[in-house]
Amino acid sequence: MEKKPEPRWERRKEARPHELIAAALDLFVEKGFTATRLEDVAARAGVSKGTLYLYFDNKEALFKAVVQEGIVPVIEEGEALLQHYEGPAAELLRLVVHRWWETVGASQLAGVIKLMFSEAQNFPEVAQFHYDQVVLRGKRIFAFVVELGIRQGEFRELPVDHCVRLLLAPLLMLAIWRYSLGVCESEPVDAESYLETYLDLAVGGLAARSGA
Amino acid sequence: MEKKPEPRWERRKEARPHELIAAALDLFVEKGFTATRLEDVAARAGVSKGTLYLYFDNKEALFKAVVQEGIVPVIEEGEALLQHYEGPAAELLRLVVHRWWETVGASQLAGVIKLMFSEAQNFPEVAQFHYDQVVLRGKRIFAFVVELGIRQGEFRELPVDHCVRLLLAPLLMLAIWRYSLGVCESEPVDAESYLETYLDLAVGGLAARSGA
Amino acid sequence: MEKKPEPRWERRKEARPHELIAAALDLFVEKGFTATRLEDVAARAGVSKGTLYLYFDNKEALFKAVVQEGIVPVIEEGEALLQHYEGPAAELLRLVVHRWWETVGASQLAGVIKLMFSEAQNFPEVAQFHYDQVVLRGKRIFAFVVELGIRQGEFRELPVDHCVRLLLAPLLMLAIWRYSLGVCESEPVDAESYLETYLDLAVGGLAARSGA
């Protein structure tokens, strides 16, 4: 019969930062940066207020860490898809979109995107970082697809930059929606079928008319 | 020895609330609700902090007023377009989109939309109000167009709700973008040509294939 | 029968800063800068915490104000004494010392001096300011007296800077003592007789020996 006095805390030096970042992301996305209390972040990560400061200098540093953490390898995967691809651009688009959904849209990165949309003007440098690392590279991937389609005669010759934005918009919306006005809807959008219709419309819209 | 009556303010009185709302909208959109100081709102409206409380009970009431103000007649105009319309759905879509741009996208309502995206989770009731008054009605307008097109055989039979979301996404993005990650880009998107490409793609995507 | 509802506060825009500075001086002198809580300063000045920030940017600004306030005209009076003086240096010394006691030693400036002795290393720029405005000018006054005495043959030719420091030391000690180790003594030093003995010793020490 021994007492296990239930230690008040345990050491988690490596795990802590990630746990804190995850907690912070949740709350930043939900409430915004300013409206999020560090005490709540700490509580959600299961630590006390002070512990947070062992790993991050201040609230802004935590914010930056959240944004940086949310990027790491994702985009590279997308870029890898393009290497060596051969086949119709429409098919590549399908591949890219599904990959996007799996790695970004359905992941925590969606939260980071929502967060950046809300806070870009409050943190211009962080926004620029996110823009360069995520938005720009994402745009390049879609530009590659559009240009491939045009080159191969599948797609019409349309202004590429606009097409890219038009292709991205429904995806970004899907990602952001559930953290914002999506809360007003009783059930979430079904991503699966939404993306099917998206691809259908997009390919139809881009396609070179056979009869024309 | 008489004091000049100093007609310094004469007018005002019922202009005040609107000026305060306009100032608040600017700052709420830029910084978010929590990060906006009422003192700054008052200063931007050219009054003192205390004056604000003559017109609004508190910060949240001001927020609600901002959201409500941004709605009033806009949607009705859109709905009016649909009445008595006869002609191709594609043409109606073009009408609606240009009207949307003029009354919403290019107006201060765009800011309200950005604001609601950011703050929806912090103000569920306000979000619901905005959703009902703006989003739902906006969706209905676009649903009307899509259904008209289907009915008239111009458009394919696609899931209407998804089509509506897909049609709205590029418009909402256009509205939101300049208040968020658009700050990272040296020059703003050219709405005119963006919308042209949008209509081109959308109609192309929706269109019933002649050959099919 | 009317109720006078005992107003929660009244406006004191001009008086406030001085009251706050006086309160801060008391506490800074007693406890030191860091150990003094702004809430206590505010309470002693009869206001709330927030009011302090209407007049001072932060704790350090309050500290600087305390030091600056404690200087204003005092030294100038001392310097004025020297103008047009004619007579024995010993007599001038007596004048200066009594003046010093009245304007500095017995006033709140004594507290500022104690404060600077404690905090000089924490606030080098403020210390430098105090040094330039108070210490240096004080030293110059005493140097004037010593040099006058030497010039007139009353005093021996001793190193002036050392004499000045030696003359100042008992005065500064008197000023500081009551805010520091003086608290360990049941009754305060009697400044009057202390200064008499001081002058007696000082003049005796400086005097050119008649017989020598």
Place this chain on the structure above:
Amino acid sequence: MEKKPEPRWERRKEARPHELIAAALDLFVEKGFTATRLEDVAARAGVSKGTLYLYFDNKEALFKAVVQEGIVPVIEEGEALLQHYEGPAAELLRLVVHRWWETVGASQLAGVIKLMFSEAQNFPEVAQFHYDQVVLRGKRIFAFVVELGIRQGEFRELPVDHCVRLLLAPLLMLAIWRYSLGVCESEPVDAESYLETYLDLAVGGLAARSGA
């Protein structure tokens, strides 16, 4: 396969407290008690924060230890000087002053004195202890000298307590100065010549006038 016993720390153990006290003294003198962080004390002593608590119950205990450590044998030496002394009081004064400089003024005890001047009001009991052990005994030594001089007809009959304070003031100032406003001066006071002038003035001031 054996682990090398790694004799990294071997000694220490009873050296630790002294190192910690020395580190604490430095920082307490420089920044004051409240503004000194125990983590910095530990770092300066080359140990970790936790180690400090193996030797001292808390911050205040460390403070007390600093004050006590700074006293031990010093005063006794001074008192020993007086035993069996025969000769002129002026000469004894010179002896005492030089001894004081060597054992107190030039040593770390000077820092303790500065510290007590700053913190006396925050730690009345510690101040009382210091007062009893250092100030009072120091005063007694100087009182002995003055009284000896009077008894032997070398010195005038002046109020002894005042004389003692006046004799101590330049010495205490010398000790304190370099930790406070001395930082504003480009070069430190030359103690050697300062004390020569001090003795010169003091003896001259105390001396019974031959001609009188």
Place this chain on the structure above:
DNA sequence: AATGAATGAGGCTTCATTCAT
């Protein structure tokens, strides 16, 4: 004996709100 991760009370500072003028 030593470490340093973890804690949480407490201080500085901000700002929504009130109210005397």
Place this chain on the structure above:
DNA sequence: AATGAATGAAGCCTCATTCAT
């Protein structure tokens, strides 16, 4: 109607202290 001085709750952050390792 308008002002802005005053308030005080609340959030960020520090640091003395504890304790698992």
